[in-house]
Amino acid sequence: MGTAQETSRQHLVSKVLLEEFTxxxxxxxxxQLLPFDLHHPGRVHKRMHPSRCGWIENFVAVDSASVEALWSNTERRVKAAIAAVRAGAPFADPxxxxxxxxxxxxxxVRSLHYRDVHADSVERARAHLVAKVVSQYSEQLRLEALRETGLYLSGPASLGAFAERLIDRSTIMRDRESGKLFRTSIEDTFxxxxxxxxxxxxEVITPETGQFLIGDNPALTLCVKESRTIYGMAFGDAQTLILPIGPRHLLSLGAEDxxxxxxxxxxxxxNALQVHAAHRFVYLHPESGLEPFVERAAQRRPSGDRTR
Incomplete structure (x- = not known):
């Protein structure tokens, strides 16, 4: 195989998965498959080729070839593995x-959900560091501010603002702004x-009747508590992690093969969880008949509540 090339249009949902819904x-x-725009559930939705779906501009903005090569190591082997699932022999080959x-x-990992978690984590770490510097090194901050600006800072608000200024000049914060920090984080996390x-x-799950659909945040951590299904928690706190891989199959990480x-x-x-967790789109097999279901689920999309 050749080396992966830099690309601005990066798939979050693998094309090899989207092709299963065509x-x-x-x-x-x-x-073709059927993309359903959850921001406009009443719109007439048109079939599209999978290459036009499930992507975002500049998800990894710096050195994207590195992560594209990482994803390719898995994705180039997926067709054979899914064929084994369809043939009823998913466990025949380890x-x-x-x-x-x-x-x-x-x-x-390659999801808008993870990108949001990463951004929140960095911002919380930054705020914690600012508070620590102000509380433990206030005099040093005053002296540095006096040296740089000629101003003597007294209150915690002004000291905090100057601490933020110093921290934002650090290598790690410059890497955050450039996107390098996210790229290294997503690779390490994977x-x-x-x-x-x-x-x-x-676990390979098949419906007795009906079909699965797939959202643009398709891999979901789940936990069932008191008959409620909660999603979106950290992997270590989840009972399972699920991913639809076609209308007739869904994968779940569990206790046994x-x-x-x-x-x-x-x-x-x-399917409702896929709709609720999606950023904007869910993708259906064009002949699934799931449009009315998705439209109803879209109207019940939660705001912040991740229990169902």
Whole structure:
């Protein structure tokens, strides 16, 4: 394989997954799926080729070739692993099991959800450092401010503002602004989560009836407490991490390698979570008939509440 090239249009949902939700174009030979815009649920939604779906501009803004090569190491092996799932033999080859586990982790890390968590984490660390510097090194701050600006800062607000100014000049904060910090974070997190996920087993879930759909934040951590399904917690606090890989199959990291068949009510519940967790789009097989379900679920999309 050649070296991955820099690209601004970066898929968050792997094209190899989106292709599983396609059907032949009614008057052509290309494969298409149905993107559903949750910001405009009443709109007429048009079929599209998967290459036009599931991407974002400059998700990784710096050295994107590095992470594209990292994702490619998993994605180039996915078709064979999904073919084994469709053939009813997902566990026959341990390499396929490993690839599918990695695919789940990849979509958890390469997501808008993770980008938001990363940004919040950096901002909390910055605020904590500012408070620590002001409380423990106030006199040194005053002297440095006097040296740089000729002003004597007295109150905590002015000291805090100057501390922020100093911290924002640090290498790590410059890396945050450039996007380098996010790139290194996403790569490191992927490797760490692969190691954690390797201790889990793979559940392959198939609907008795109905079909799965996939959102643009498709890999979800889940925990069931007192009959409530909670999603979006840290991986270490979750009971499982799920990912739809086609209309008829969903992966879950669990306690044993097992194939499960679930009723329509369970499928509806997981589909609703995909709608609720999505940033803007969910993607359907064009002949699934799920548009009315998604429209109803879109109207009930929560604001901040992650329990269902």
């Amino acid at each position: 059907a032949p174009e009614p008057k052509g030979s290309s494969q 390499l396929h099991v490993g690839v599918l586990r990695d695919l789940v982790v990849l979509h958890y 490797h760490k989560m692969r190691d954690l996920a390797s201790k889990r087993r793979l 097992v194939a499960l068949t679930v009723p329509q009510t369970f499928v509806d519940r997981l």
